[in-house]
Amino acid sequence: MNTWVFLHKYRIKYWKQFWLAAAFVTIETTCDLLQPTIVSKIIDIGVADRRPDYILSQGALMVLITALGALAASIRNVIASKVSQNFGSELRGDLYEKIQMLSFTNIDNLNRTSLVTRLTNDVNQVQLLVNSLMRISLKAPLLCIGSLIMAINLNPHLAVILIFIVPIILLLIVITIKVGFPRFAQVQTALDQVNAVMREYLSGIRVVKAFKQFEYEQEKFAAANQELQGKSVGAIRLMSVFSPSIALTVNLGIVMVLWLGGLGVNTGQIQVGHIIAFINYMSQILVSLMIVFLIFNNFVRAKASVIRIGEVFKQHNDAKWIINHFAFQPVNKGRIDFENVSFSYAGLGGPTVLRDINLTCLPGQTVGIIGATGAGKTSLVNLIPRFYEVTAGFVKVDGHDITEINPGQLRDKIALVPQQAVLFTGTIMDNIRWGKENATAQEVAAAAKLAAAHDFIISFPEGYNTKLGQGGVNLSGGQKQRLAIARALIRKPAILILDDCTSAIDIVTEEKIKQALNEYASQLTCLVVAQRISTVLDADKIAVMEGGTITACGTHTELLQTSNVYCEIVQSQRGRR
Ligand code: CTP
Ligand code: MG
Numbered sequence: 095m096n097t098w099v100f101l102h103k104y105r106i107k108y109w110k111q112f113w114l115a116a117a118f119v120t121i122e123t124t125c126d127l128l129q130p131t132i133v134s135k136i137i138d139i140g141v142a143d144r145r146p147d148y149i150l151s152q153g154a155l156m157v158l159i160t161a162l163g164a165l166a167a168s169i170r171n172v173i174a175s176k177v178s179q180n181f182g183s184e185l186r187g188d189l190y191e192k193i194q195m196l197s198f199t200n201i202d203n204l205n206r207t208s209l210v211t212r213l214t215n216d217v218n219q220v221q222l223l224v225n226s227l228m229r230i231s232l233k234a235p236l237l238c239i240g241s242l243i244m245a246i247n248l249n250p251h252l253a254v255i256l257i258f259i260v261p262i263i264l265l266l267i268v269i270t271i272k273v274g275f276p277r278f279a280q281v282q283t284a285l286d287q288v289n290a291v292m293r294e295y296l297s298g299i300r301v302v303k304a305f306k307q308f309e310y311e312q313e314k315f316a317a318a319n320q321e322l323q324g325k326s327v328g329a330i331r332l333m334s335v336f337s338p339s340i341a342l343t344v345n346l347g348i349v350m351v352l353w354l355g356g357l358g359v360n361t362g363q364i365q366v367g368h369i370i371a372f373i374n375y376m377s378q379i380l381v382s383l384m385i386v387f388l389i390f391n392n393f394v395r396a397k398a399s400v401i402r403i404g405e406v407f408k409q410h411n412d413a414k415w416i417i418n419h420f421a422f423q424p425v426n427k428g429r430i431d432f433e434n435v436s437f438s439y440a441g442l443g444g445p446t447v448l449r450d451i452n453l454t455c456l457p458g459q460t461v462g463i464i465g466a467t468g469a470g471k472t473s474l475v476n477l478i479p480r481f482y483e484v485t486a487g488f489v490k491v492d493g494h495d496i497t498e499i500n501p502g503q504l505r506d507k508i509a510l511v512p513q514q515a516v517l518f519t520g521t522i523m524d525n526i527r528w529g530k531e532n533a534t535a536q537e538v539a540a541a542a543k544l545a546a547a548h549d550f551i552i553s554f555p556e557g558y559n560t561k562l563g564q565g566g567v568n569l570s571g572g573q574k575q576r577l578a579i580a581r582a583l584i585r586k587p588a589i590l591i592l593d594d595c596t597s598a599i600d601i602v603t604e605e606k607i608k609q610a611l612n613e614y615a616s617q618l619t620c621l622v623v624a625q626r627i628s629t630v631l632d633a634d635k636i637a638v639m640e641g642g643t644i645t646a647c648g649t650h651t652e653l654l655q656t657s658n659v660y661c662e663i664v665q666s667q668r669g670r671r
Pocket of ligand 2: 471472473513593594
């Protein structure tokens, strides 16, 4: 898909307003173009022939034309602002929606923090371009060409000078665009780089400080900054040659007009007013050319932004979202079957993360998954809510292939506590209510009690109304994990997935949660991922994972007999219970 295709929709929607604005710009420019001619008439007829009535009437005409021009300019501004604001907000909305629809694989590809810049800065740049397109960008070429025509029309003798001046200016513009375009693009890339370095530093500021890597980060920033400086200087140097050389050419033209005109006036061939008007038109040409250059700069920036926005729109959602999915009855059963499942983050042909997984979790059962770090535990459980697509085999919930179930309905039945607790800005109450929007305060407290979070929450002066900072920064690791568990439990899901979410909780508290969960979990299917044997000890079934496959499966006692790896894990953790 072409990067620019996403703009098509807005083009269809706004072309009428665009042309309306163009019409008003034309009126405005025409008014601007008429002024010098009227001035020349006032001088050549009114002043030369001493006719005050003529001066007055032409003066009144000038006022009228100026007023008309101002009116047209105001209307055009209103249209341009309205269209660009609407366009910007729609584009932002569409982009946001698109990001919501992206699969996890797409988001992995795009890098989360850059999505923020795309939504904000990039959309702004494009919006700015649209605004300037409807205002000065339309006016500049009209003014330039109009001035040329008016000048030739006014006095063909003087217009001979334009034959020399115009090609030189055109040549200058072509050269500058050829040389300048890549330079401005380089400035944009360098600016993006500075932003990227800054973003990474700010999001990892704690780690940077902890590892005393400030100097390293500073050097990285300095390098990016220097690059930006270098590129900017290059671009500005070009600008600093370009603007004066155009001005010089135009001014040379004006000198020639004065000289030729002076000779003409002496011989009586040319009138003084014509010379003044002619110089006026040449100045307008100069002004419009300068504007062209400004727009050009604008355009280069917006182009980079359009490409970055287009990249998001281009993301092909690889998940096969069938709109009319099989109507899934949310009966609280929650059987899970993995049938010969293989999976790779890179899709078919990528490095295999999971291979030939067969596992069944029956309703009411608790199944433990244990294995070394990197064994593929998280990858396995992330397949159940269909965060990623399997590369082979089937994942079934209640006997139905999950690709046939409406993802919304599927996820409604599942509560997942991720390995890294993610909390949001807001109160503790709000955060737990994420699991169930209309939960009462009692329900929230009940869930918090199950997750052994109630006690620490009420120990805060503001209790459940304690405000959490971004990502829950004002909580300990274990507190965060318990809130994340409460948020999942409040949903009363059919399937509960706990992905190593008690790793930061001490054994005593974990034991409390386990006890509380015992009864709760008897109603649903529970998958518990763990590193610690103690977490999964009482499970109905424990699957041992190694290098992306399940190498043994059974109860604790069975595994002690059958699995060497399991015995090794138990050995290594003995005494830690
Ligand atoms: N992986 C990947 N892309 C991701 C996430 C993981 O390529 N977005 C790879 C990892 O490099 C790892 C493998 O997938 O080799 C399994 O990762 P994971 O399922 O997260 O392992 P866990 O068993 O959950 O490890 P841990 O106990 O450390 O959480
Ligand atoms: Mg994991």
